[in-house]
Amino acid sequence: MPLILDNRNSLGTGVRFTEVIGPIARGIQILREKHDRNLITLFNKSAREEDLTGESLKSQMSGIKKIIKQEGVSGTFYFDGDHANEKTLERFNNCEYLTLDVADALKEQGTTTEANDFISNYKELLGKIKLPGINEVIDMSLDDLFDLSCRYIPAANQVKKLYNKAKELRGNDTFMVEVSIDETDKSQTPKEMLVMLALLSDMGVPIQAIAPKLHGEFYKGLDHHGDPMKCLEEYRLHLAVAKYAVQEFGMPESLRISMHSGSDKWTIYDYVRGALLEQSTHAHVKTAGTHWLAQVEGLAQCGTDPRKITANLYEKMYYNIKDKKPDDPDSLAYLYQSVVAKINLDKMPTPKKVYQMGGAEFAELLVKNPHVRMGMHIAFQFVKGMPVLRGAMQDQRNRQIIDPIITNNVIQHGIHAFPSDSEYGIKDRKCIFVP
């Protein structure tokens, strides 16, 4: 039996560097005690981040108990092996939660036989389907169902394959599963979501979350780019489709839509909160490893030496983007081409100027300039080779300034993205302590 996410909202939060765990956990506790939001926390980390930071998930997981005890906080905390695929599945063996990324399988097509077999079992998908909780109808023709089945069968097969492999590697089925199809070019329609969930249900994989690609761009650490209303319209239909799948296909009640928000989607979060209240349902909102940006923002304000170290990092980032071609393995862009393509060096101050800045001005630059933000987001790759910077990030004196920024960041995400328990009409919800 898998662990269950229960009917609380869940917040995903990246942990590039271990010391952010404490201030994040404190933010979660404050959300519960002061803001009436009792959230499940999923610390997420991808294999790529594990390699680039040199901080293994295993060591972070074993450290978490100690850190949370030291911080004197409580809450429900799990680790999410993010965007796991065949190659990386094994290293996430200890995570209670797995995000199985099957977006690549959407480039393939299922066979006519597979599609017809599926359709014969799911005839109820044909015609008009009234979605629960909202005044919307999905109208599915046989052609639609056939095309979408062919399109999503390989992805569903891949989920089944990865799920079985994870069970085999672990020797149990106690882990929770999310499916992600968000790293594609085009957003998915509610019709596509309906077919994908029916296929997964048909295969008997007990998924508890699914991450679609939504309208617009979700750059890490920046607000949403695109039409927020369009994004919201897709999102609220996906929420209703997930509810339908629970009611009609018998999928786990904890099933939720997962938004891979990439942090700081302030215009979108308020809509998410409204949509959750409208349908009285719950969701998962994943944020990214952007607490690293909070660490840098804090360091810039910790006095002369930490500010110089941060300016030094800025300089390295600036010249790396300027001088190194993206196909050079030493380029910050090497693994982050889509991010770097958007950075315009002309919109960034020169390192010389940055060295002359005071703490407040430098911090404002790090928070407000989107080009600097994108550059710094991927500049974490330098940390492993900069022991002085690494030391400054861990220094307790600096952490007195950095940690509250991280805690506040978590609180703001929680307040904006999720309704409070009293808004939901829930009284005295219990806090479950894990681990």
Ligand SMILES: [Zn+2]
């Ligand atoms: Zn994602």
